[in-house]
Amino acid sequence: MAKIYRHLITGTHGCGKSTLSHRICSELKKNGYNAVVLSETARESPFPINQGQTVNSTLYIALKQAVKELEAIAYGYRHLVLDRGVLDSFVYSEATRQESISGLESGLLEAFKVWTGEYDDIFFVKSEGCDALQADGVRDTDRQFARRIEDLFERLLMENFGDRVRVLTYGDMWASGIRVGDGGKIYLDCERCYGLVL
Numbered sequence: 001m002a003k004i005y006r007h008l009i010t011g012t013h014g015c016g017k018s019t020l021s022h023r024i025c026s027e028l029k030k031n032g033y034n035a036v037v038l039s040e041t042a043r044e045s046p047f048p049i050n051q052g053q054t055v056n057s058t059l060y061i062a063l064k065q066a067v068k069e070l071e072a073i074a075y076g077y078r079h080l081v082l083d084r085g086v087l088d089s090f091v092y093s094e095a096t097r098q099e100s101i102s103g104l105e106s107g108l109l110e111a112f113k114v115w116t117g118e119y120d121d122i123f124f125v126k127s128e129g130c131d132a133l134q135a136d137g138v139r140d141t142d143r144q145f146a147r148r149i150e151d152l153f154e155r156l157l158m159e160n161f162g163d164r165v166r167v168l169t170y171g172d173m174w175a176s177g178i179r180v181g182d183g184g185k186i187y188l189d190c191e192r193c194y195g196l197v198l
Contacts, residue, residue: 004073005184008085008116010157011125012149013139016173020125021083023178024186028079031180035079038068042089043138050140053089053096058105061089062112079184085119086112091152095145113160121186122165124157126150129171167192 007024009017021037028035041064042049047057065086072080090109093101101109116122127150140146157165168176168191176190 002078004077005079006069006082006119007079007121007123007186008082008119009123009125010082010085010088011153012127012146014141014146015125015127015130015150016170017125018083020123020168020173021081025079025081027178027180027186028081028184031184033079033180033184034077035081035184036072036077037081037083038065038072040084040088041065041068042084042092049092049138051096051142051145053092055093055097055102055105058089058093059108061092062086062108065089066112066115082119086115087156091149091156094152095148117161122157122161123188123191124153124165124167125173126154126167126169128169 009021009024011017018039025035025037041061044064045057045060047054047060049057049061065082065084065088069080069082069086087109090101090105090112093105127146166188168188172188172190172192176188179187179189181187
């Protein structure tokens with residue numbers, strides 16, 4: 001079976017993930033690669049999201065993201081550009097709920113850490129340089145909540161994937177050129193591979 005490449009774009013809401021995902025997919029297509037953007041699943045959730053997220057929300061969003069990836073593979077796409085990954089809903093879960101993570105969530109979280117470890121790229125877009133969150137009827141516009149999410153992402157990514165994480169700020173994301181190398185390897189001019197502070 002031909003290799004499937006998965007390029008994860010992750011970070012808090014409103015930091016430019018969707019824009020970067022579409023820019024990367026466009027460059028892949030221009031270079032002849034069969035690529036697709038897989039949009040986030042939170043907007044499709046029948047359960048509460050943002051600061052009202054529940055256990056059911058977390059499970060639905062994570063599992064639906066996994067299904068989207070599998071469907072894209074079944075449809076023959078070779079490069080999946082992920083506008084959020086299978087771990088993202090667990091970060092929101094930690095930020096919004098006071099009770100301990102459930103046993104089911106804990107087991108799924110560990111499995112999805114392994115899943116994420118198989119991604120070819122992990123791009124963490126930080127909100128630095130983003131002045132305000134744009135209301136769109138779904139996105140939470142509370143800046144403190146968004147910062148908490150970003151801090152939790154930073155910890156999760158560095159504890160589990162360390163120097164594999166490729167970092168851009170919101171400002172970098174707009175300024176960066178994108179190049180596609182052999183096999184569809186993604187190169188961003190402004191990415192930073194520095195140690196994030198835990």
